[in-house]
């Protein structure tokens with residue numbers, strides 16, 4: 001039976017995402033950190049891992065960026081986008097709540113609500129929203145900001161539901177496997193890479209230009225320090241399109257020439273189903289016709 005590791009423990013938003021991406025009969029395996037979810041796939045202990053990648057309010061999840069960049073390559077084969085509204089669970093009377101724990105991304109999305117309803121409480125970072133609920137059960141914290149499903153696993157008092165400073169917040173999750181042939185293109189795909197840049201003037205501008213001249217639309221650009229010298233960064237880029245498409249393959253080949261290293265993180269269908277727009281001169285046939293023309297010249301065969 002295929003096993004999917006997910007960022008747990010039971011009752012996280014990631015468990016919900018993993019459930020929506022799993023096939024029938026897949027076993028969901030909770031692990032405590034994002035790094036250990038990816039480590040279990042790399043080691044072959046599980047077949048896939050589900051982790052959060054970005055939130056519409058708080059941005060990228062740094063632990064996921066680092067776990068994708070370090071270690072053996074893994075590639076995304078699918079994504080899910082979930083609405084994120086929180087439930088506040090407690091084991092105390094409201095007046096006695098002194099500490100509220102959750103994942104830092106979750107705390108950041110309910111800061112306004114906490115200031116209004118629990119102004120006396122100190123905020124404590126936990127490894128995940130569900131880990132905060134476990135902490136409340138153990139008496140380590142007085143309240144936890146969790147995913148709505150957490151209450152089915154951790155029978156605590158529900159202090160509030162539907163809590164969100166930004167009502168339409170969503171988080172995007174990836175399903176990752178050991179590298180294999182990407183799923184076939186659908187016309188509404190995303191390609192994800194990490195570009196390790198040389199320390200050279202305009203290096204990032206050159207990379208972005210390679211995408212721009214091929215009419216490729218970026219859907220995300222995030223920087224993370226390489227943890228080497230101060231000022232050295234790697235860039236996480238998501239773009240509309242699939243590596244099977246000529247303009248994407250051609251652009252990635254150009255980045256391979258320009259960057260210190262490019263890590264391919266997958267081409268997979270977009271959860272929002274938005275089709276890629278292809279400019280008038282960057283369709284697959286434009287590239288094939290152009291390549292045939294060059295080949296003909298090289299063969300002394302110019303029409």
Ligand SMILES: O=C(O)C(=O)C[C@]1(C(=O)O)C=C[C@@H](O)C=C1
Nearest residue numbers: 012013014052103105128129171
């Ligand atoms: O802790 C969880 O429940 C998670 O799945 C992690 C996570 C995140 O990393 O952003 C997922 C969605 C919410 O934005 C808050 C926390």
